[in-house]
Amino acid sequence: MFKNVRQLVELAESQNIPISEVMIRQEMEVTEKSREKVMEQMDENLSVMEKAVEDGLKGVKSRSGLTGGDAVLIQNYMKNAEPLSGHLLLDAVSKAVATNEVNAAMGIICATPTAGSAGCVPGTLFAVKEKLHPTREEMIRYLFTSGAFGQVIANNASISGAAGGCQAEVGSAAGMASAAIVEMAGGTPQQSAEAMAITLKNMLGLVCDPVAGLVEVPCVKRNAMGASNAMVSADMALAGVTSRIPCDEVIEAMFRIGQRMPVAFKETAQGGLAATPTGRAIEEQIYGTSLQKE
Amino acid sequence: MKYRSVFDIIGPVMVGPSSSHTAGVLRIGRMARQLLGNEPAWAKIFLYGSFADTYKGHGTDVAIVGGLLDFDTFDTRLGDSITIAKEKGIEIEFIEESAKTEHPNTARIQTGDNHKEIELVGVSIGGGKAEITELNGFDLKLTGHHPAILVMHNDRFGAIASVTQILAKYEINIGHMEVSRREQGQEALMVIETDQKIDPEIITQLEKENHIMQVVRVSD
Numbered sequence: 001m002f003k004n005v006r007q008l009v010e011l012a013e014s015q016n017i018p019i020s021e022v023m024i025r026q027e028m029e030v031t032e033k034s035r036e037k038v039m040e041q042m043d044e045n046l047s048v049m050e051k052a053v054e055d056g057l058k059g060v061k062s063r064s065g066l067t068g069g070d071a072v073l074i075q076n077y078m079k080n081a082e083p084l085s086g087h088l089l090l091d092a093v094s095k096a097v098a099t100n101e102v103n104a105a106m107g108i109i110c111a112t113p114t115a116g117s118a119g120c121v122p123g124t125l126f127a128v129k130e131k132l133h134p135t136r137e138e139m140i141r142y143l144f145t146s147g148a149f150g151q152v153i154a155n156n157a158s159i160s161g162a163a164g165g166c167q168a169e170v171g172s173a174a175g176m177a178s179a180a181i182v183e184m185a186g187g188t189p190q191q192s193a194e195a196m197a198i199t200l201k202n203m204l205g206l207v208c209d210p211v212a213g214l215v216e217v218p219c220v221k222r223n224a225m226g227a228s229n230a231m232v233s234a235d236m237a238l239a240g241v242t243s244r245i246p247c248d249e250v251i252e253a254m255f256r257i258g259q260r261m262p263v264a265f266k267e268t269a270q271g272g273l274a275a276t277p278t279g280r281a282i283e284e285q286i287y288g289t290s291l292q293k294e
Numbered sequence: 295m296k297y298r299s300v301f302d303i304i305g306p307v308m309v310g311p312s313s314s315h316t317a318g319v320l321r322i323g324r325m326a327r328q329l330l331g332n333e334p335a336w337a338k339i340f341l342y343g344s345f346a347d348t349y350k351g352h353g354t355d356v357a358i359v360g361g362l363l364d365f366d367t368f369d370t371r372l373g374d375s376i377t378i379a380k381e382k383g384i385e386i387e388f389i390e391e392s393a394k395t396e397h398p399n400t401a402r403i404q405t406g407d408n409h410k411e412i413e414l415v416g417v418s419i420g421g422g423k424a425e426i427t428e429l430n431g432f433d434l435k436l437t438g439h440h441p442a443i444l445v446m447h448n449d450r451f452g453a454i455a456s457v458t459q460i461l462a463k464y465e466i467n468i469g470h471m472e473v474s475r476r477e478q479g480q481e482a483l484m485v486i487e488t489d490q491k492i493d494p495e496i497i498t499q500l501e502k503e504n505h506i507m508q509v510v511r512v513s514d
Binding site: 001003023026027030031032041042044045048102103104105106107108109110111112113114115116118121143144146147148150151154155158159160161162163168176210212213214215216263266267268269270286287291293 | 295296297298299300301302303304306307308311312313314316317344347348349350351352353368370372373398399418419420421422490
C-alpha cells in the first residue's frame, strides 16, 4: 500500500500508469475483488453524485430553512449574464453547492471524503465534464484519483472536522478534486500532487464552526470555495507551477495545525461563526435555547 | 493504515448531513444492534465531546437510533427513526456527558432486550468510519488497521482452539489476538485481528462451534 503522496506518484511513474490505475489495482488487492466489481461499485457512487447534483439544481430546502436554493440562483445568473469568474468555474461552484444543499436537506449523497465536504469532488467533476467530455470510465477514474489522495490524507492526518477543523474536511476534498482534475485534463501524476499541495496550502487553518451545529452555514458555501480553489490550483499545476513545500509535508502541516487548533473551532458550535450574535440567534430559533457553554 | 479501501474515502452513500455525526454513529448503533443480536427493548445513549454539543443539529440522535433499528446509512427512513423506535415501544434516552474523551466523537451505548444487555463505546473517526473501543467493560485495543472480529465465548478449554482451527482452514492468518474474561469459567472475549478479510460464511461457521456465543465483525 502507498503510504504517502511521494510513493503514490512513484508507483504511477515507474509503471507508466495514471494515479487512478494505482488506486484501482490497490483496491483489488486489498479487498480481493475483481476489477469489474471495483469499477461497478464506483460507478454506483458516481450515479448517486449525479442524482444529488440534479436534485440540488432543481432546488431543495433544509429542515431548518437555513440553506437551499442557492444552486438555482447561480445557474439562473449564468443563463442571463456572463459570470465574471468564468462559466466553468461558476458551474463547478453551483454543482458543489447543489450537492451540499441536498446533504443539508437530508437527501442521499456520497461522502467524498465526508458528507459536509461532499460537494467539491462531484461539483468540479460535473463542471469539467462539460468541457473535456470524458467517457463514463474516465469519470469513474476521476473518483479513484480523488480517493487515492484522500486516503493518504486520512491515514496521515485526518478528514474529520471534529479532529482537524474544516481544513481537514473541505481542505481535503478540494485537494482531492484538484488532483483528479489534473489527471482528467491530461496532466502528469506529479502535477496532480502539485495541485493537491497548492490547494491544501490555501486551506490551512480553516476552522470548523457550523452555526447551530448544523452542516449548513457555512458548510455549503465552503464547498463552493473548495471547488473554485480546486479548479484554480489545477490550472496552476497544469501551467507548470509547483509547490515549494512538497505535498506530504503540507499534509503533515495540516495535521499539526489541526492538533493545536482550539476545541471551540472543531465542530463544537462554540466558536467562529457559530458564536456570532446571528449564529446564536439562529440556535435560539431552532432549539429554543443557546448551545453556548458557560 | 486506518483507511484501507478507496470506498472509505469515496463513500459511504448516505442520508445527510454529516459523515461523522450521522453515518459514523449509525455504524456504532448498528454494531451495538449486532452485538445484542436482537431488536433492543431499550437503549441509553451517552454522548461526549462534539457529539454532546451538536447532536441535535447533525441528526446524530436519529442516526444512532437508526443503527439500533438496523438501518443502512442510505435508508431514507432515517429521519424518522426516533418516531419509528417509539412506535415499536423501544425506550430511548440520550445523556449529554461533559467528561473529556480521547477522541471528540465518542458515544457510549447501553442497550438490551428481555434476555440480554450490552454496553459498548464507539468512536466515529471521520468519513463515516467507526471503531469500537470498549465492549461490556473489556477494553478493546483494536488498531483498526486490519480486519477484526470479536468473539464472545464461554471460558472453557478448546474454545480458542476451535476458532483458530477454522481460521486456519480458510488460510486466514492472525496478526494480533487478545483474550480477556471477567471471572474464570464465565463469559469471555476474544479480539482477533487478521491479515485477510473474514467472509460472512466463516463467521456463521464460527458461531456453530461449542462455547462460541457470538461473533461480530468490527472492521474489514
